[in-house]
Amino acid sequence: MFNFIPSIDRYIFRLVVVPMLGVFALAASLLLLDKMLRLFDFVAIEGGPIGVVFKMLGALIPEYASLAIPLGLLLGVLLAFRKLATTSELDTMRAVGLSYWRLLRVPYAITLVLVAVNVALVFYVQPLSRYYYEQMEYELRSGALGASIKVGEFTTLADRMALRIEQSEDEGRRLIGIYARVSNDREQTLTISAQEGAFLATSDDPDTIILRLTEGTIIQDTGSETPRVLSFSRHDLPIDLPKIEEFRARGDASREYILPELLSIGWADKSSTKSERDASQATFNYRLVEVVMMLLMPLLAVALAIPPKRSTSALGVFVSIILVVAYHKVNQYGEDVATLGRIDPIVALWGPFFLFAALILWMYYRTAHVPGGQALGALETLFAKLSKKVSKLFARRKPPSLLADHSADQAAEKDSRLAPAE
Known part of the structure; x- marks a missing residue:
């Protein structure tokens, strides 16, 4: 099927793809694991269901993928050419007339595919997934996901009921040690205690749930000296759910806008304020420079992959990671400053891009066209x-x-x- 592809290209493809996929998986896993620990703490504090953690992590995958893709591309090409250099295969290829640009044919084909994927992520998928993440976080804080009653603490419901649950089993379907104090419209107070209970939904009113209690006692304070005491084997206690406000519309922050919306607000929409235009233009240019920089990643990888002769130094690997992370942080700072309107987005974001691009081109020229040249010779x-x-x-x-x-x-x-x- 792939006989029309030269064997040298298939060989380079295998050398690039394997470490690239490994870096993708490693970088995404590290980012998700770090966020997972924080989300578990957050959900535990809010008393929400555990399943929402994985939904929130799924909403963050596009954001983390847009960071892992450029890093995986860089290290995949770098490790492939480093292996060629340390095994003297690169010298053999150069001796038979293969230039660096010819050897970069397959890495650049992979780069164009990943650029298209990253464009779809940062301009369309990531804004929508970020809004979905913010929506789930809001619903978790407000109790819309069933995260309202905490075990071992008093919880106030509808300003007329105080409820305390000592223990919860079977993922909240079985409640043990229940205490409730309820005030009704006739200024009477009911003090209820029960051994067990469970929450049940009602089909008639979605804003009301039933707390079914078993084996308990009701003490009714009627205002007289002797309260009424009732024992029950089963008692249904209706609970009015608190009113939950609807989540805001998408677009509270510029990072939630997709590409057509950014272009419309930043340039076409005359009714938008200056701060909105600045934020949209800064976000658009930030996403664009992050994507365009991927086109220079193969050149940077080749420049840093080749160690000095008779050396297996891995200094280029560490320098490449430092350069990419530092450039990403500089872009983030430039976006923040441009969003505030203190500097033009073109200067704040494309200025560092052209400086970094000039550095990459110089390093590649030193490696590919200067005999014995090293991009990191002094280092x-x-x-x-x-x-x-x-x-x-x-x-x-x-x-x-x-x-x-x-x-x-x-x-x-x-x-x-x-x-x-x-």
């Missing part, structure tokens, strides 16, 4: 010197017993070489 030399000093420092700190044993072994080996043969 590699400094790193090698520091490594030698650190190794000598640790060698000096060996325990005296180990040094003595090592000296004794060397002396014994020397005597054995000097002894005459029998």
Whole structure:
């Protein structure tokens, strides 16, 4: 099926795709795990169902994917060319006339596909998923997801009932140790205690639920000296649910706008305020520079992938991660400043882009067109010197017993070489 593709391209494709997918999975997993711990704490505090945690994480996947895709592309190409360089395969390919630009044919084909995916994510999917995430967070805080009654604490419902539940089992379907104090319209107070209970929905009124109590006691305070005491084996207590306001419409923040909305508010809509135009233009330019920068990732990867001759230094891997993360943070800062209207979005976001692009092109030119050129030549030399000093420092700190044993072994080996043969 793929016989029309040269074997060298298929080989480079395999070298790039495997680490790229691994970086995708690793980066997305780390980001999701960090957020998962915070969401579990948040949902536990609000008393919500555990299932909402995974729904909220699913809504964050497009946002984290837009960060993991450029990093995965960079490290996938970098590790592929680093393997070619350390195994001398790159020298062989160069010797038979294959240029760096020819070897980058497959990485750039992969880049164009990932750019299209990232455009769909950052301009369409991510704004909608972010709004969905904010909506679930609001519903969790307001109690719309059933997260209103906390075990072991008094909860006020409809300003006329105080409810306390000692223990909850079977995911809230069985309540143990129930205490309630209810005030009615006739200024009478009911104090109710029950061994067990369960919440039941009603089909007649969606704003009312039934708390079915079993094996309990009702004390009715009628205003007289002797209250009325009733025992029951089962009692249904209606509870009015609090009114929950509807969540706001999408567009409270510019990051929730899709591409046509950003263009309309930022340039076409004359009725929008200056702050809205600044925020829309800043968000549009931020998303755009993040996507366009992906086109330079293969060049940066090649420039940082090739270590000095007779060296397996991995300094380029660390430098590449630092550069990409630092550039992303600079863009975030530029978007924030441009949103406030303190600087033009073109200057705040495209200025760092052109500086970073010029640095990448210079590094690639040094690697691909200067004989023996290294993009990180000075850093590699400094790193090698520091490594030698650190190794000598640790060698000096060996325990005296180990040094003595090592000296004794060397002396014994020397005597054995000097002894005459029998």
